[in-house]
């Protein structure tokens with residue numbers, strides 16, 4: 475939580491500078507955003523853990539393996555793999571979440587999707603420059619994204635801001 479808060483503070487300061495609006499109590503806005511972000515992050519990580527453990531139990535049962543041992547191996551493997559996964563995805567997600575909050579506080583009515591990173595995929599490139607009202611998502615759950623030179627992709631959840639997918643480095647910027 476302190477890490478998310480300090481990280482969000484840096485992004486919030488940049489976003490506030492960008493809009494040139496004077497925002498009352500930016501620190502309080504960051505605090506509330508970091509709190510709600512941390513609790514939903516904890517929830518989603520708990521669900522991912524549960525899901526992965528259930529999968530392991532099923533696999534171990536189906537393969538006649540020792541269930542307890544395969545669960546211990548799974549949890550131990552998380553120590554190496556998950557911190558990097560979580561920090562990559564959630565640094566992008568948290569940055570975009572606080573930037574959106576600040577733009578709305580600054581009175582902006584639209585948000586613009588900006589594709590970043592040299593390795594951005596066709597799906598992200600097709601989002602570049604897309605502008606939406608701050609009250610609307612960029613993509614609704616179930617909506618298709620069909621770039622010319624790639625397979626169509628159906629989004630499973632509402633996309634209110636980047637990332638679009640794991641490894642996505644897109645950002646939003648303030649519109650009007």
Ligand SMILES: [Zn+2]
Nearest residue numbers: 598642643644
């Ligand atoms: Zn992207």
